[in-house]
Amino acid sequence: MTAPTGRVRPLFGETEIAARVDRIARDVAGRGGDDLFMVAILKGSFVFTADLMRALHRAGARPRVDFMQISSYGAGMESSGRVGVIRDLADPVEGRDVLLVDDILDSGRTLSFARDRLLQAGARRVRLCVLLSKRVRRARRIEADFFGFRCSDEFLVGYGLDHANLYRELPFIGVLDGPPPEGGGSASAPR
Numbered sequence: 001m002t003a004p005t006g007r008v009r010p011l012f013g014e015t016e017i018a019a020r021v022d023r024i025a026r027d028v029a030g031r032g033g034d035d036l037f038m039v040a041i042l043k044g045s046f047v048f049t050a051d052l053m054r055a056l057h058r059a060g061a062r063p064r065v066d067f068m069q070i071s072s073y074g075a076g077m078e079s080s081g082r083v084g085v086i087r088d089l090a091d092p093v094e095g096r097d098v099l100l101v102d103d104i105l106d107s108g109r110t111l112s113f114a115r116d117r118l119l120q121a122g123a124r125r126v127r128l129c130v131l132l133s134k135r136v137r138r139a140r141r142i143e144a145d146f147f148g149f150r151c152s153d154e155f156l157v158g159y160g161l162d163h164a165n166l167y168r169e170l171p172f173i174g175v176l177d178g179p180p181p182e183g184g185g186s187a188s189a190p191r
């Protein structure tokens with residue numbers, strides 16, 4: 001398999017991200033919740049979640065964590081609106097104070113689907129925490145309680161964010177410029 005040809009233009013650097021993650025953790029810890037239960041949406045949020053969890057420790061919290069994998073089926077870099085669960089939570093959320101963590105809030109479909117599901121499963125409260133919030137395209141009335149950066153409607157990769165499951169390892173977040181990779185952007189790739 002050949003590597004993608006697109007170039008990544010850096011947008012948010014490592015130091016900047018680390019500072020924002022610490023800030024979010026202090027806000028979350030400062031706004032209560034002694035039995036914080038983080039629910040991270042895979043795969044895109046796993047790097048953010050790992051850093052946020054350790055920042056929460058520094059901020060004095062003792063969070064638990066579980067994971068949910070959700071697909072938003074779309075061709076290439078667009079999401080089409082159909083959302084489904086690929087991997088469900090392992091632990092019960094009933095009565096829990098949930099911090100729902102995702103990488104990007106875009107149309108809002110993923111997070112509103114996940115939030116409804118958690119509330120239906122009996123979560124006491126669900127607060128939303130995203131690293132990036134796109135300014136446009138909300139199809140659902142939903143906003144994050146905590147977010148790292150606002151960004152414009154460009155396709156971002158790095159720090160857990162992928163294109164065709166590549167670029168997640170980049171320590172920074174950047175804009176993917178140039179042509180999409182050959183054979184990449186499969187129509188049903190979980191984002």
Ligand code: 5GP
Pocket residue numbers: 041044072079102103104105106107108109110111154155156157161162163191
């Ligand atoms: P929404 O359901 O809010 O439209 O989309 C959210 C999901 O789409 C995010 O969890 C993320 O995985 C994916 N997504 C949205 N924008 C981008 C982007 O610029 N880059 C990447 N890699 N994924 C994105």
Ligand code: MG
Pocket residue numbers: 041042043044045102103104191
């Ligand atoms: Mg995602």
